[in-house]
Amino acid sequence: MADIDILVSEVGPRDGLQSIDAIMPLDAKKAWITAEAAAGVREIEVGSFVPAKLLPQLADTAEVVAHARTIPGLTVAVLVPNARGAAAAIAAGAHKITLPLSVSETHSLRNLRRTHVQVLEEAAAIGAMIAALPVAERPHFEGSLSTAFGCTLEGAIPDSQIARLAEGLMAAGCNEVGLSDTTGYADPAAVKRMIALIRGTVGDAALTGIHLHNTRGLGLANALAALDCGLTTLDSSLGGLGGCPFAPGASGNIVTEDLVFMLEAMGLRTGINIDALIAVRSILAETLVGEPLYGFIPDAGLPLGFSPAARHKEVA
């Protein structure tokens, strides 16, 4: 990250596509990923290794990973629900593997069909699998604390339970934990409080990223709170595609275009060309006909005289 300040991690090809009924053709996925990487996006969660019968939209994840790996400088991330998925992800050559653990056990059972103990067992199996690999081949392993800001089924989750699960993930071999506002319940004060809780439990270095939704319109305010705390990786989705199909009423990731605009406007380098990023929306519009695309900056346009590209040149 020497030449950027904030890593914007695009999750649309995973979180976005898993949330809609339409199945994007493999070629369109490849074009999307290629175009976003060309716009300067450094990390893309390209799919999920889940059974095709559960999420047919992501059945071609291995092929998508194979394509994404050919793009220089791109970190290819995937989601896995369990050790079997992790094995597939490793075989496909993913650079980063994220295992979600819903801190709400009710949501965990609904989402992954596993109790907390069972998910931590899967995490340990994945940790052992990775440890057995040569160092140079080990993917980065993140445990993501889903529903960290409350669950649509259980409501607020006790801090002690969240802290215990964060410790459990690290003990199982995760390189870091992430915070995920699966349900769109977060607010800026809660973001700061939860970051402090997790850091106090697993240490500052073990929490660098957050996955926020815009369900209640607070997505960018929550991102700002996370930036204030020093987090450096922010998940978002092109066109705001996605959300969580298993949490009733939850929908809408942070819009990548708007997030990048906010960051660049604040003088934080993302390495991303906003105009090129906005142009990628056409791939979604053409292949996901009828699917709403969100975002303010694509409609409103950049402020007069706004020139992050020029600023980047000065910096470089």
Place this chain on the structure above:
Amino acid sequence: MADIDILVSEVGPRDGLQSIDAIMPLDAKKAWITAEAAAGVREIEVGSFVPAKLLPQLADTAEVVAHARTIPGLTVAVLVPNARGAAAAIAAGAHKITLPLSVSETHSLRNLRRTHVQVLEEAAAIGAMIAALPVAERPHFEGSLSTAFGCTLEGAIPDSQIARLAEGLMAAGCNEVGLSDTTGYADPAAVKRMIALIRGTVGDAALTGIHLHNTRGLGLANALAALDCGLTTLDSSLGGLGGCPFAPGASGNIVTEDLVFMLEAMGLRTGINIDALIAVRSILAETLVGEPLYGFIPDAGLPLGFSPAARHKEVA
């Protein structure tokens, strides 16, 4: 403000209604203002004393003020473009008078048809008019620095020019200045920088409020930045109605419903009942047919177990 932390100042009846073609009937305006005040809103900008031929939507402002003044505890605010408007506002009994001064002179000429010098002359005339009143009858007089974060016609405005105009407004007799992101160009870093600039020029006590738009989706993030700086008054509009009709492409105030949700979720007391606030939208929906209403929280609903009302009871 002993029992609230943040004053949410509703500007929909002025900024909202001036931005749309439809003319809301006087009875509907009264019902809107009454219902929002009953929901706990403490300050409402109910109209603007501008010539009816320019803004027929607000031609009944004197009658709206007369009605709003009958609501106990409500601060009745109005916008005025000049001393003539201020005289009408004082005659009507407005509690608060805001004179906008576009820091972009091009925008000032377009919006108020006056140069900076001419607007400051109007401000001085208003200041003298208010000083001549018995102390108990003096309205609060705010000079609002419009296009403070950049102008769609001029782009960025030099700090020195903005500071000079803030000083000019205070010298003319304003009780305070306000910051207004007329064009939706602000970002959180710019908000903090501009607040520091104005405070450094006119003192901390002379800047308490900010008027933000959501044109580029950053409205609540910008509000959070203002809160971090200690500002205590935030303008917003029910349903996000409004924007600025004289700034091309600018549209969309911060949505009151979403702002109140963010504040209450953060533990900041607004005195506003969110459910009652959301119910007020029906007045807009019924009388402004076809006009889009914005906001996330009305659609997404409150998080499970979210109970600001209960918290307010504990505090009281």
